[in-house]
Amino acid sequence: MSTIDLIEAAADHLSGHVRRTPLLTSPFLDQIAGRRVLVKPECLQHTGSFKFRGAWSAISALDDAARKRGVIAYSSGNHAQGVAHAATLHGTRSVIVMPSDAPRLKIENTRALGAEVVLYDRASESREDIGEALAAERGLTLIRPYDEPQVIAGQGTVGLELAQQARDLGVETADVLVCCGGGGLTAGVALALDRHASGLRARPCEPEGFDDVKRSLAAGCIQANAATAGNICDAILTPQPGEITFPILNRLCGPGLAVSEAEALQAMAQAFLRLKIVLEPGGAVSLAAALFRKDEIAGDAVIVVASGGNVDPQVFAKALEFLT
Amino acid sequence: MSTIDLIEAAADHLSGHVRRTPLLTSPFLDQIAGRRVLVKPECLQHTGSFKFRGAWSAISALDDAARKRGVIAYSSGNHAQGVAHAATLHGTRSVIVMPSDAPRLKIENTRALGAEVVLYDRASESREDIGEALAAERGLTLIRPYDEPQVIAGQGTVGLELAQQARDLGVETADVLVCCGGGGLTAGVALALDRHASGLRARPCEPEGFDDVKRSLAAGCIQANAATAGNICDAILTPQPGEITFPILNRLCGPGLAVSEAEALQAMAQAFLRLKIVLEPGGAVSLAAALFRKDEIAGDAVIVVASGGNVDPQVFAKALEFLT
Numbered sequence: 318m319s320t321i322d323l324i325e326a327a328a329d330h331l332s333g334h335v336r337r338t339p340l341l342t343s344p345f346l347d348q349i350a351g352r353r354v355l356v357k358p359e360c361l362q363h364t365g366s367f368k369f370r371g372a373w374s375a376i377s378a379l380d381d382a383a384r385k386r387g388v389i390a391y392s393s394g395n396h397a398q399g400v401a402h403a404a405t406l407h408g409t410r411s412v413i414v415m416p417s418d419a420p421r422l423k424i425e426n427t428r429a430l431g432a433e434v435v436l437y438d439r440a441s442e443s444r445e446d447i448g449e450a451l452a453a454e455r456g457l458t459l460i461r462p463y464d465e466p467q468v469i470a471g472q473g474t475v476g477l478e479l480a481q482q483a484r485d486l487g488v489e490t491a492d493v494l495v496c497c498g499g500g501g502l503t504a505g506v507a508l509a510l511d512r513h514a515s516g517l518r519a520r521p522c523e524p525e526g527f528d529d530v531k532r533s534l535a536a537g538c539i540q541a542n543a544a545t546a547g548n549i550c551d552a553i554l555t556p557q558p559g560e561i562t563f564p565i566l567n568r569l570c571g572p573g574l575a576v577s578e579a580e581a582l583q584a585m586a587q588a589f590l591r592l593k594i595v596l597e598p599g600g601a602v603s604l605a606a607a608l609f610r611k612d613e614i615a616g617d618a619v620i621v622v623a624s625g626g627n628v629d630p631q632v633f634a635k636a637l638e639f640l641t
Numbered sequence: 642m643s644t645i646d647l648i649e650a651a652a653d654h655l656s657g658h659v660r661r662t663p664l665l666t667s668p669f670l671d672q673i674a675g676r677r678v679l680v681k682p683e684c685l686q687h688t689g690s691f692k693f694r695g696a697w698s699a700i701s702a703l704d705d706a707a708r709k710r711g712v713i714a715y716s717s718g719n720h721a722q723g724v725a726h727a728a729t730l731h732g733t734r735s736v737i738v739m740p741s742d743a744p745r746l747k748i749e750n751t752r753a754l755g756a757e758v759v760l761y762d763r764a765s766e767s768r769e770d771i772g773e774a775l776a777a778e779r780g781l782t783l784i785r786p787y788d789e790p791q792v793i794a795g796q797g798t799v800g801l802e803l804a805q806q807a808r809d810l811g812v813e814t815a816d817v818l819v820c821c822g823g824g825g826l827t828a829g830v831a832l833a834l835d836r837h838a839s840g841l842r843a844r845p846c847e848p849e850g851f852d853d854v855k856r857s858l859a860a861g862c863i864q865a866n867a868a869t870a871g872n873i874c875d876a877i878l879t880p881q882p883g884e885i886t887f888p889i890l891n892r893l894c895g896p897g898l899a900v901s902e903a904e905a906l907q908a909m910a911q912a913f914l915r916l917k918i919v920l921e922p923g924g925a926v927s928l929a930a931a932l933f934r935k936d937e938i939a940g941d942a943v944i945v946v947a948s949g950g951n952v953d954p955q956v957f958a959k960a961l962e963f964l965t
Contacts, residue, residue, distance in 0.1 A: 590746075593684040
């Protein structure tokens, strides 16, 4: 099956298990952005981010024996929670390999959602090596965070919903800004839009200094980041675009957009004030691009996928300081 | 038309203009509450609270000449924003009479949404007197915040949505906890549930010390509050239940519930952490009751109407301190 067919199949598997997130608007955001802003708040998804979609899709696609043995994932946090919760709901076990410097809240939540958490040092160890070794040893299936067709398919259901919701609102042409780490969400959304809403174009959004996808799209080949830590947008700091995701992004996406940490925090503050939703920094870079990169965007409307809300209260308090 | 018929008619007028808010859940909240918790986040409604529903309903029910002359309302803030925005969207003008000690954010938003704001002193002046005088002088129609059938009808659409959503989730019997000031939302919800989901029972929730509705229900006749200021739940501090709303509440609601200011703040913190939504104190008393009054609630599931999210960042930061 091609990936777009996998997305349609994933939508069937996810139906009744995933939350269909609404599209939120505010005249105040429209004013800042200089155009109509439609925000899809995936922070309201189960486990607080879109990652639950891909996790559910991947686990539900396993054969019975593999699903019974369990799954393993490595993740800075949101994929971890998505896999842990989806595994528990499927009645199977999950092992999650997490960096020891991941936000405390994400580690605690992952454990509480039923996973066994194995911590590793982001600077000196490879999560891929650890994950693959544990998978072999215990007979677990590795659920990769983005370079995995079933995961991309699950994330692509965001794009299916968006295509329908934009049509219902009469929005035929718009850039769709997507928070982008390894590119699983962006690739899935791009494929779904390409099939179902050809006037909507996905554009990856990243933190400045960690804009590997933006640079890769500009170069036409995969470019790496110099580092994968040291930015407040922890959820989307990845080494480089995926081997599976990049060709999709390269074929279907518009140019990437990059924003500063301060702009991500200001976008969180505006989401608090105007939409009454909680975003984490990595889940707010798309809204930040809509609000603060308006000259790089065309059209009367812009669609924003706000991808997650798992943020420590201290970081959120920092965002609120922009309002006082 | 009876009020329940008005609700059905309001649902038609609101269709396409009001946001159908989802039902949110979290296994973490279920654990605290000791039962399944289903939260309807009306903070995600246009203008950040359910009040937009009643405002739209009332303005759309006016005859053309009256609608053209404009409307007036008195409000501590959420009704103000709802009326201002609904009036602007209907292409007419609004005058809003607000207490001078209302949260700054609510005053500013009301102006930005297109209203003329007239401030009054909550301690020495009567908002009713001011509102009625201005209405007479300028030919404006007064939109009362709760003791007004078309407003109750609009708020009742929350109940219509809930009846359907609970049925879809297989919840047939549950208490429905509703943040309650003058009783417009609670009365509308109670009427809608009585018609469409007879196993669901509305229960008003209030701040301790300002629990006029709870005491009125216990006494079987209207009881007043000793004060209408001096509590963090500013959105729901009203002198006493309405003349129109109380008989509805008395006939249809279960006993009232009252929570402390600290409990309202803790509920805001849990809504931030587990649902990724922003609630104001007065919009969180229902969730606080679900989490911290579990012995006063029966059944395997409880439904919470979280009524608004227009909170100053300083107050929200105070709620976040419960998490650190």
